[in-house]
Amino acid sequence: MGEGTIQIKDLVKVYKDGFTAVNGISLKVDKGECYAFLGPNGAGKSTAVKILTTLSEPTSGIVQVGGFDVKTDPDKVRWEIGVVLQETGLDKELTGREILEYQARLFHMTRRMAKERATHLLEMVGLENEGKRQIKKYSGGMRRRLDLAVTLVHEPAILFLDEPTTGLDPLNRKAMWNEIRRLNKEEGVTVFLTTQYLEEADQLADYISIINEGKIVASGPPEELKESVGADLITFEFKNKEEAGKAAWLLGKSSKADYQKGKIVTVSIQEADRHVVQLLGALSREQIEVARLDVTSPTLDDVFIRVTAEEEKE
Amino acid sequence: MNLVQAFMIHTWILTKRSLIVLIRNPFTFIPNLFISLFFLLVYTGGLSGIAQLPQFEGADYLSFILPVSIVSAAVGGAGGAGQSLVRDLESGYFARLLQTPVTRLAIVLGPTIAGMLQLIVQTLIILGVAFLLGLKVEAGPGGVLVILLLTVGWGLAFAGYSVAIALKTKNAQAAQAGTLIFFPLIFLSTTFVPLELIEAQWLRAAAIINPTTYLFESMRAVLIDGWVMGPIISGFAVIGAVCAVTVAFSVRSATRAFKRE
Numbered sequence: 001m002g003e004g005t006i007q008i009k010d011l012v013k014v015y016k017d018g019f020t021a022v023n024g025i026s027l028k029v030d031k032g033e034c035y036a037f038l039g040p041n042g043a044g045k046s047t048a049v050k051i052l053t054t055l056s057e058p059t060s061g062i063v064q065v066g067g068f069d070v071k072t073d074p075d076k077v078r079w080e081i082g083v084v085l086q087e088t089g090l091d092k093e094l095t096g097r098e099i100l101e102y103q104a105r106l107f108h109m110t111r112r113m114a115k116e117r118a119t120h121l122l123e124m125v126g127l128e129n130e131g132k133r134q135i136k137k138y139s140g141g142m143r144r145r146l147d148l149a150v151t152l153v154h155e156p157a158i159l160f161l162d163e164p165t166t167g168l169d170p171l172n173r174k175a176m177w178n179e180i181r182r183l184n185k186e187e188g189v190t191v192f193l194t195t196q197y198l199e200e201a202d203q204l205a206d207y208i209s210i211i212n213e214g215k216i217v218a219s220g221p222p223e224e225l226k227e228s229v230g231a232d233l234i235t236f237e238f239k240n241k242e243e244a245g246k247a248a249w250l251l252g253k254s255s256k257a258d259y260q261k262g263k264i265v266t267v268s269i270q271e272a273d274r275h276v277v278q279l280l281g282a283l284s285r286e287q288i289e290v291a292r293l294d295v296t297s298p299t300l301d302d303v304f305i306r307v308t309a310e311e312e313k314e
Numbered sequence: 315m316n317l318v319q320a321f322m323i324h325t326w327i328l329t330k331r332s333l334i335v336l337i338r339n340p341f342t343f344i345p346n347l348f349i350s351l352f353f354l355l356v357y358t359g360g361l362s363g364i365a366q367l368p369q370f371e372g373a374d375y376l377s378f379i380l381p382v383s384i385v386s387a388a389v390g391g392a393g394g395a396g397q398s399l400v401r402d403l404e405s406g407y408f409a410r411l412l413q414t415p416v417t418r419l420a421i422v423l424g425p426t427i428a429g430m431l432q433l434i435v436q437t438l439i440i441l442g443v444a445f446l447l448g449l450k451v452e453a454g455p456g457g458v459l460v461i462l463l464l465t466v467g468w469g470l471a472f473a474g475y476s477v478a479i480a481l482k483t484k485n486a487q488a489a490q491a492g493t494l495i496f497f498p499l500i501f502l503s504t505t506f507v508p509l510e511l512i513e514a515q516w517l518r519a520a521a522i523i524n525p526t527t528y529l530f531e532s533m534r535a536v537l538i539d540g541w542v543m544g545p546i547i548s549g550f551a552v553i554g555a556v557c558a559v560t561v562a563f564s565v566r567s568a569t570r571a572f573k574r575e
Contacts (some may be wrong), residue, residue, distance in 0.1 A: 053413055054412075054413065054574070055409065055412060055413065055574060056574050057574040065567065066522070074574075075415045078413060078414060078415045079415060081413070083410075083413050085406065085409065087406045087407060089405070089406035089408075089409055089410030090405060090406070090407060090410075091331065091335070091401075091402065091407045091409050092405060092406055093334075093335040093338055093339065094331065094334065098334070102327050102328075102331055103414070104324075104331075105323060106324060106327060106328045106411075106414050106415075106416045107415070108320060132515075134338075139471070305564050313464070
């Protein structure tokens, strides 16, 4: 019952100094889903994660993680979750193997089970040859990988990742994404992640909520969010202005929103990839030669900029 | 697994971890031990002449100064418990532990027990050196045990204090500065001469209210006079009272640190 799920209803968090970090959030995450909180610094993402992971208490609202209430059953929640915070949580004097074995023992595994688990996890994150070295000698990327391994010791059903790739170089970022994807898709772990990077949310998440000033301002699957911003954009370039003028007139018949500037004609249209062939056909029938063609979909950046701008207007 | 079993395992794992970290960083305890042994050698060598004074009642100065050396070494060991918690707070390992079902008490107890074990080893080394210098314990092997128990009690009191400061300030410098209290505690006392030989009234008054004085006196009792119960009992009583205060203080800070915002 409730295993691998998250449910939040009307969550509010007001800090002692009166600052409202989370201002009425409700959401539901199903088992095996990858859910992303996307928002700028100070939007309330980390506060929400702290509450979900039992480090902080909600001011009001109901928060259930893995079927247990974080307020009344924090210890039961702790068995269900693994948490990767922005900063790694490693005792750097220990070796990679030691910290994994201790973590396993703290989760009540026998000494032998702890050893096996540590070996398995070191292999999984590609640190099998580094297990006997002290963590202070690890690189930043290695520490992140080990931190993830420590998080997975007790095979949690839900994995929380608070800005998991902030400060990582592109190579390590890709590796982290692959690992998160594998855990989510192959092992069925529910993933809840926060990020400032639209690309990250787009790459990983099944469902995205954009959070700003403690509130969810837009949410949906990545594709749907992108569509909500508007249509795709097709950009044609022609040999000269005259050709472009003819083309603009022609394209204008089949699509409403078009625009000409010098040799360039842009067409705004829903599902451009389906219409582009048809438009090219129309042009070639009139012997108009296309010099260059470009189709772009709106990115999550566009969504993000639009919803946050709308918020500010209000 | 029941709660008691879980608590025992958690405490054992976290104690083991603290010990490993300690052994890997010998320079966290070697300087302190060195200073204490230095005290012992220099003061015994340089000041032993004053033991001729009648107020010393024929005691050997080595026996008189030995408790000072033991107690100052103990401060270092006990202070380590607080330092290690600050290190965990800074590395994020503390937050990691809070997200596991580990018993909260074990998080504080692990480094504290490790600190006590360090302190016992240090005390045995100092006693070993003192025996090489010709120490005789009037109360016999039982007296050595009394000295160890008093040292652990004193260490626990100081560990409670250092843990409380660490969890309250969450700051390495503040925790370090907190150990400075060790100076008035050790030196505003019957550190070098008996109370009767302290001339300044203010220092005499300070020595009388300073709990360390009673610790020194009970250790000196077993070293010099044998089983004289008066000072021995008052030593344990004072240490017990100080322990109660600092441990309560650390429990309060810990409860606050563990309490979710």
